Amino acid sequence: MLATKNLKYTYNDDVALSFPDIECQKGERWLLLGQSGSGKTTLLHLLGGLRTAKDGDVIVNGTSLKSLTQEALDQFRGQHIGIIFQKAHFIKALTVEENLALAQSLADKPIDRNRIKALLDRLNVSHKLKSKPDQLSIGEQQRVAIARALVNKPAVILADEPTSALDDVNCDEVVQLLEQQAAEENATLLIVTHDGRLKEKFEHQIILNPQV
Amino acid sequence: MNLVKLSWRNLTSKPLAMLLSLLLFALGVGLISLLFLLNHQLEEKFQKNLAGIDLVIGAKGSPLQLILNSMYHVDAPTGNITIGEAKAFLRDGHPLIKMAVPISVGDSYKSFRIVGTNHKITELYGAKVAEGQLWKEDFEVTIGASLADELGLSVGSEFFSSHGFVSDGINEHTDTEPFKVVGVLSPSGSVVDQLILTNTQSIWKVHSGHDGHEEEPADSSKIAKADPSDLLSYPDEEITSVLLQFSKRNMQTLNLGRNINENTDMMAAMPAYEINRLYSMMGAGERLLRLVAGVIVFVSGLSIFIALFDSLRDRRYELALMRVMGATKIKLFILIILEGLILAILGYIIGILLSHIGMSVLAGYMESSYRYSFSGSIFLKEELYLLAGAIGIGLLAALIPAIQASRTDISDTLTDS
Numbered sequence: 001m002l003a004t005k006n007l008k009y010t011y012n013d014d015v016a017l018s019f020p021d022i023e024c025q026k027g028e029r030w031l032l033l034g035q036s037g038s039g040k041t042t043l044l045h046l047l048g049g050l051r052t053a054k055d056g057d058v059i060v061n062g063t064s065l066k067s068l069t070q071e072a073l074d075q076f077r078g079q080h081i082g083i084i085f086q087k088a089h090f091i092k093a094l095t096v097e098e099n100l101a102l103a104q105s106l107a108d109k110p111i112d113r114n115r116i117k118a119l120l121d122r123l124n125v126s127h128k129l130k131s132k133p134d135q136l137s138i139g140e141q142q143r144v145a146i147a148r149a150l151v152n153k154p155a156v157i158l159a160d161e162p163t164s165a166l167d168d169v170n171c172d173e174v175v176q177l178l179e180q181q182a183a184e185e186n187a188t189l190l191i192v193t194h195d196g197r198l199k200e201k202f203e204h205q206i207i208l209n210p211q212v
Numbered sequence: 213m214n215l216v217k218l219s220w221r222n223l224t225s226k227p228l229a230m231l232l233s234l235l236l237f238a239l240g241v242g243l244i245s246l247l248f249l250l251n252h253q254l255e256e257k258f259q260k261n262l263a264g265i266d267l268v269i270g271a272k273g274s275p276l277q278l279i280l281n282s283m284y285h286v287d288a289p290t291g292n293i294t295i296g297e298a299k300a301f302l303r304d305g306h307p308l309i310k311m312a313v314p315i316s317v318g319d320s321y322k323s324f325r326i327v328g329t330n331h332k333i334t335e336l337y338g339a340k341v342a343e344g345q346l347w348k349e350d351f352e353v354t355i356g357a358s359l360a361d362e363l364g365l366s367v368g369s370e371f372f373s374s375h376g377f378v379s380d381g382i383n384e385h386t387d388t389e390p391f392k393v394v395g396v397l398s399p400s401g402s403v404v405d406q407l408i409l410t411n412t413q414s415i416w417k418v419h420s421g422h423d424g425h426e427e428e429p430a431d432s433s434k435i436a437k438a439d440p441s442d443l444l445s446y447p448d449e450e451i452t453s454v455l456l457q458f459s460k461r462n463m464q465t466l467n468l469g470r471n472i473n474e475n476t477d478m479m480a481a482m483p484a485y486e487i488n489r490l491y492s493m494m495g496a497g498e499r500l501l502r503l504v505a506g507v508i509v510f511v512s513g514l515s516i517f518i519a520l521f522d523s524l525r526d527r528r529y530e531l532a533l534m535r536v537m538g539a540t541k542i543k544l545f546i547l548i549i550l551e552g553l554i555l556a557i558l559g560y561i562i563g564i565l566l567s568h569i570g571m572s573v574l575a576g577y578m579e580s581s582y583r584y585s586f587s588g589s590i591f592l593k594e595e596l597y598l599l600a601g602a603i604g605i606g607l608l609a610a611l612i613p614a615i616q617a618s619r620t621d622i623s624d625t626l627t628d629s
């Protein structure tokens with residue numbers, strides 16, 4: 001599960017952002033909607049432990065992120081939080097399989113090739129196992145990025161604008177994939193977006209209002 | 213997927229940049245190592261062949277040339293001196309002299325030098341007879357170990373000598389008796405390994421036929437001779453030089469050399485002094501080469517630094533991504549340091565291989581032109597220091613990029629893209 005309490009963040013001491021409290025239960029699927037400047041990417045980074053809050057706390061799977069040291073936080077993030085970005089990025093020198101294996105070993109988990117193969121199979125990209133990331137189409141890259149976020153069976157999956165660059169057909173497909181895969185792992189899914197097309201698809205929604 | 217493997221994959225994903233850094237590094241290391249190897253082996257040869265010789269007496273000319281020719285058998289002789297001139301030193305019982313060895317050079321066989329001398333030369337260089345015996349009669353020779361190996365000569369072999377030190381077959385002395393091998397010396401690691409030793413008289417005989425005055429007993433000195441094996445019975449005959457070992461070194465022995473130079477037509481040269489002079493002459497060139505090698509190593513360190521620093525800009529997002537996936541700052545630091553280390557260690561290995569292959573090639577060339585044996589398969593402890601230096605440079609070049617990498621701000625980097 002994923003929750004926040006009195007979360008505040010300050011940029012350069014003058015732009016202060018404060019966020020509504022969130023409480024997402026295990027296995028729930030949430031949408032975080034907001035216009036540009038509403039601080040939704042900041043919130044996503046706070047939730048993922050990529051930034052540290054000035055005030056308040058983030059609870060992931062029962063652990064307070066504030067209580068962790070920088071190193072423990074890195075470790076925790078690798079093991080419990082899967083993040084998908086708007087544009088899929090990879091370690092270019094490694095193959096698809098190695099990128100996923102790296103995600104496992106950086107999270108201090110044993111490399112499980114069966115898990116990697118099964119995930120890619122589920123996402124229909126296992127034929128690209130030995131390909132370099134730049135040999136993949138945009139759609140394939142997005143799928144592999146989803147696979148990478150899922151590979152360590154995280155409790156929470158965060159997706160940052162996963163559909164904003166896609167047409168309607170692909171948009172539907174990616175959302176479906178995310179929901180499916182999250183359900184498969186029984187993980188909490190939170191999609192951060194300003195993409196209006198997703199509004200009707202999610203029961204749980206948080207709306208961020210512009211704060212600047 | 214450990215960090216070493218990831219570093220390796222990052223490096224090999226840019227093969228040209230990697231190759232350039234590696235080659236530069238290998239060149240620098242190779243050059244330094246080659247200098248170590250050459251220097252070490254040259255000094256070893258020079259020291260070994262000093263053989264406790266205190267003074268060399270020969271014809272006037274360049275003292276260094278006299279030493280090189282009479283002791284190291286590389287240069288041409290300065291000229292000849294007569295037995296009469298040198299008799300004071302050749303005669304037994306001189307109070308200052310422990311050992312005197314006459315040297316006559318000028319002929320060779322297949323570019324190995326034939327040296328007319330006496331049996332004391334084997335004492336001087338610590339050479340032992342491995343097979344057969346030392347020469348007794350005229351035209352009997354005892355040969356060094358390398359010769360036996362290279363020319364396939366053994367006890368009983370016969371050959372004609374050639375005039376000069378080049379084997380061209382034109383100047384062969386076929387009008388005299390052939391030389392006959394009666395013994396082979398065991399390897400001593402000194403210049404004797406490369407020599408054909410015989411008595412002084414044989415050299416004279418080869419040449420007396422040449423010069424036209426065939427065995428003329430009309431010479432007064434030869435009538436007076438008591439013992440035909442005693443050089444002193446031939447005061448008008450010539451030798452190239454005399455190698456002297458003093459019984460002790462003091463002011464008198466120091467003055468002996470000066471006296472010879474000032475009061476006779478002969479020259480006395482001190483090997484230790486001349487060889488040091490030679491070192492200092494070579495030293496200037498060596499220092500320059502070392503400087504060049506140092507500059508290459510510095511530039512190669514710089515190229516590793518630039519390559520890593522440059523790749524960081526392309527890989528900012530990758531590094532942030534690794535943080536997202538659970539990598540700590542330390543891991544990113546180690547990742548970049550490893551890339552520097554891998555380049556340095558690989559560069560070192562290639563450099564050492566190059567220098568030893570280079571030394572082997574050079575050894576073959578030097579052997580054929582100087583008859584000195586060098587080897588590419590000797591490894592020195594200096595090369596271990598060089599490894600430490602290479603690792604140090606790799607670390608230093610990677611340090612700033614590694615610090616930069618570890619400071620990558622995940623959130624800012626991801627937002628920027």
